[in-house]
Amino acid sequence: MTPSKAVTAVRGFRARTEPDKVRLQLAKDLIADLKRFDEQLAANKQKMTELLDEHGTGLRDIDGVGPVLAARILGCTGRASRFPTSAAYANYTGTAPIQIASADASRYRLSRYDDRQLNSAIYTIAMIQIRMPGSDGRQYYDKKIAEGKTAAYARRALKRHLAAHLWRLMLADETRAARPLSNELSTAS
Known part of the structure; x- marks a missing residue:
């Protein structure tokens, strides 16, 4: 319900008792x-949106990433170049699997020692892409399901795939932003 619809609904209500008047005032x-x-x-x-335009990021070009998620990802990540590899970034986001071995059984689970807000943002992107039939994320998810993987495994794999893609994109944005600065320094010399 939008505020305008709520105003219309409340407008037709007439308070007859004192508790009704209080309820009406609370609703207003x-x-x-x-x-x-x-x-x-x-x-x-x-x-x-204005800050992201100034930053010049390509994150909003990814299916499921709007200005809010893009700002959240950039804010939680900081400089992408501080991570030497996409695996290090995936570990930071909590999308890199950790092996859990016990006796003869060996399985993988996701890390719990990560940036939970960043992990949540990647999860949101993954869920949006899974729901979008034509997205790259949905194709990746369907490929994993076709390989016989479970839905949970396919979702985790998509999150790891997205983390690597986000890292590469942010690294490219950093490089592109640094290039004009280095050109200005070389022409000033």
Whole structure:
């Protein structure tokens, strides 16, 4: 329900008792809060879009990544070049599998020593891509299922695949941003 629909619904309500008046006032206060929060979210999204445009990132080109997720990923990651490999970045995001061996059984699980907000952002991207029939993520997920893997395994594999893709993209963005600076330094000499 949107705030405008809520206003319409409340407008038709007439309070007859004192508790009804209190409920009506509380409902009006909640609707005002919702309007304010919607305005704040729109303003935050606009500000993030402007900052991402300044940053020059290609993260928003990935299916399922909007300005909010892109800003969250960049904020949690920092400089992508601080990770020597995509595996190191996957370990940081918690998408790299860890082997758990006990007696004759050996299995893999995801790390719990990671940046949980970054892991959550990658999970969100993976779930959005799985739900999008034409996305690269859905094709990767379907390929894993066709190989006989479970849905949970395919989802984890997609998250690891996305982490590597995000790292490469952020690294390319850093390189592209540093290139004009190095050109300016060489022409100033």
